[in-house]
Amino acid sequence: MTTVRDSSYSAVMARRNEILSQALGMDYSKFERGGLAFDYEAMMDETGFSLDQVRTVQAETGVGNTPLLELRNITELVRSLARPGKGARIFVKDEAANPSGSFKARRAAVSVYQAKQQGYPGVISATSGNYGAAVASQSCMRALKCIIVQELFDGRMVGQPEIMEKGRKCEAYGAEVIQLTVGPELFYVMLLLLEETGFFSASLYTPYSIAGIETLGYELAEQVVADCGRKPDMVVVTHAGGGNITGTARGLRKAGCEKTVVVGASVDLKGLHMASDRDFNRKSFTTGHTGFGVPFAGWPDRADVPRNAARPLRYMDRYVLVHQGEVFYATELLARLEGLERGPAGNISLTAAFALAQEMDRDEVLVVQETEYTGAGKHSNAQLTFARENGIVIRRGDPAENVPGRSIVIPEDHSQITARDFPLDRLRRSLVRNAVGSAGVDKITQADVAFLIEETRASRDLVIEELKRLDLPIC
């Protein structure tokens, strides 16, 4: 007998854990350690794949082994600004060479393989980003059905060009694309579909997804050693949900690069609300921005899994912000100086690298760890034309005068590109507060304190101070 289940928002959200445990094929409760803590490494080991096995799975569908390219002219431009002896060599990992045009193919490869192994008839992912095309492409290669749920339109049913392009690409690979208006209820729609279809949830935030990115960090380390005879000194990673930085840093560590400085970079969209219908089409970047980067670093477990495998504060040595106009400028530099036309959202880390390399020695090596494909919609001209249509002022000037949602200022000069440090301690304090609030505990154990130090890589003093502010006894 088929039971008709209550499909109201509150009823479906109330049974989210039941739906997810069916759709993820993993029992997350066994990693919980009571109080605030859970066993992160045990959860990461649950995939059962070694890094070599992940490489084999990815090689089966043509994922990975992307070129590492030296950006000689951009390095020269950096050196025109740097003090004598400064200006690191900049390399880029050309992830656009993956089958679906971005590093997201790595994340999708392992998830889709797992779905196939476990006998699911298809996969579902809620994503407006490149990950959709990656899941669609991998599903096509492994003969699984695929549904991608996107947040695409504002209330006027005007679609964001970059997301329209990503939807088109999913459809090109034979996926069903469900396109929604703005709102976090995207997750609710995904839960309903998981229940209806019995498909696998190819979440961005499972251990499979993160294991898929570890190969990126590992490969780039191997390539830098082969090309330069040294390990990378700095790797700059575009930061949104935290998976990119987590997986890349884990891969670097597995390659023995413990001393490599791992920097997260986001576009500053301060002041724009991510769930606001009005603000939705005033953003010229749909990912890689602070609207994801800040909240996900400060609380990873806001994701569509019980425990997020992407935990950026465990790995990020610095977090820097750049302006929208600077990224469009850097996208021009990459095309005109290096002959590489790539999508602007993938060039956020390149923009930050341009500023960061100026502080480093000439013999040091900085790696920008991704590029993404470009095309209609996913292009500077498309994004800036759309911005103008939505009342945003585009002009040249000092990019510091950029106001998200109001103006985009293209630098007049390459010396105006800066990477502004975002205080990691602010994110660390936020994580402590969120961990306590989410667990709903009324006292803190020494094990909880140790867990929070691991989670944030903060000093013991900072964690204790933040807990004291919350007035919780530590026993």
Place this chain on the structure above:
Amino acid sequence: MEPRASIGDWVQIERIILRVGERAPQVPEDTQATPLISRVKGFALQEGAIGEEMVVETVIGRRASGRLVAIEPSYSHDFGGMIPELLPVGGEALQVLRDRGTAAGDKEVSQ
């Protein structure tokens, strides 16, 4: 005459998932004032005019119902217009390299 979809046509349908008043509590005010709308494409399983309810079979074989909004929907996103503010950027940067005697092609690339 109002265009009609025939059985088997590739169409796009629309459905209200959450009405105003049913939105999630954490949704900001401006979004609360709009319904959550979903659009999907598929092959029409019945005839119908724009605005009429119909059932479609999606590309993966799932059935979905909603109000017909487009027959043979096309992709409309493009490369946008010319952006005068971006146009000079490449040339300016190349001039900096030329002034330093290091522009692409000005000398052999050294290792």
